Amino acid sequence: MGTSWARHLLYQIILWTCLMETCFLEDYDDDEKDQSANETAYGTQGLLCPRSFPGVEVGPNTLCIRNGSKDNLLSEVTTNLISSLYTAIFLVGLPANGLALWLLATKIQRLASTIFLMNLAAADLLLVLVLPFKISYYFLGHNWLFGEGMCRLTTAFFYGNMYCSVLLLTCISLDRYLAIVHPFFSRSFRSPNFATCVCVAVWLLAVTFTLPLTLRQQSYQLHTTDLILCHDVLPREELASYYLPVFGCLIVLGFFLPLLAILFSYCSVIWVLAASGEKYAHAIKLTVLVLASILLFFTPSNALLLLHYSYAKFEDLYIWYMLSLVFSTFNSCVDPFIYYYVSEEFRGKVRRHIFLQNKSTVTLLKASKETTPGTRTQSVSLV
Secondary structure, eight states, X not given: OXXXXXXXXXXXXXXHHHHHHHHHHHHOOOOHHHHHHHHHXXXXXXXXXXXXXXXXXXXXXXXXXXXXXXXXXXXXXXXIIHHHHHHHHHHHHHHHHHHHHHHHHHTSOOOHHHHHHHHHHHHHHHHHHXXXXXXXXXXXXXXXXXXXXXXHHHHHHHHHHHHHHHHHHHHHHHHHHHHHHSHHHHTTTOSHHHHHHHHHHHHHHHHHHHGGGGSSOOEEEETTSOOEEXXXXXXXXXXXXXXXXXXXXXXXXXXXXXXXXXXHHHHHHHHHHHTTOGGGHHHHHHHHHHHHHHHHHHHHHHHHHHHHHHOTTOOOOHHHHHHHHHHHHTHHHHHIIIIITTSHHHHHHHHHHHSOOOOOOOSSOXXXXXXXXXXXXEEEEOO
């Protein structure tokens, strides 16, 4: 009886050992030495980042990730779909922002609003110019060919110009708020020089936000492959100690606080215009469109990051976050048509200077005539 019981116990131990080894081999495509390292490194869940997978160093500049993470990383969505969407954004955003920036810089009277819009076009154009590197990377199946330095610069430029656009959109909303709600109070300091100083501060702030991304290694080889990944797989310990504070600051200071200012500004503008009668119906609709575009394009990606950091059980968000990031980038294509080409005068300048049509010269760009309620004061604006 005792021998039978001991034999049965031995069989159970052998069976469970085999099952555990099988599961371990399915989760990690690695050799026996690396399995021990992975087991130690992945012992705790909840530090996974939707933007970058946590990797375990198994060699010089080489990281290993779970098979499930590898499937998400190299899926059809992240290789074919995302590269195609970025290509479409590049083809539309490059000429749209380039033309808008040229006209704003050379053909439009320098007002405070013009300075803000010119810098917004520059930020969107720089963001679009980074996309060919990302298109090549995704099209080649997540294989970075441009070296560690370009990986750092591309990552920093991508996020820097995206959040710089958000800050400039905030400046534009505050400028509209002052022009419409407090026209007399703001007349003394709403000058091109003041707008230029604000824009310089915005660019410096965007550089400060993304400078940490240039100070750490961003490209690593994926274990058991020849792929060189750029910012998609990072050492697990750095995600918690370094990148979480960096992206936390980006989320709070680069989006949510500016979003509060944008909501306050445009809601105040809509309230004042709505109280002034039907003659401002077009301006109200345009303001609502601007506000909706900001919420629609930038909220999903930042909300996913906040969701992840607030509740650690939300894992495997990489594909969803990457799609939302593409959606945020699409804003660089929409900005020119909401802020510039919506103006009949701006379209007239495009026709005259690009299609060489001889028409009477317009001395001021006038996207919307905003007469402040209760006065006869007008402010020229593109919003």
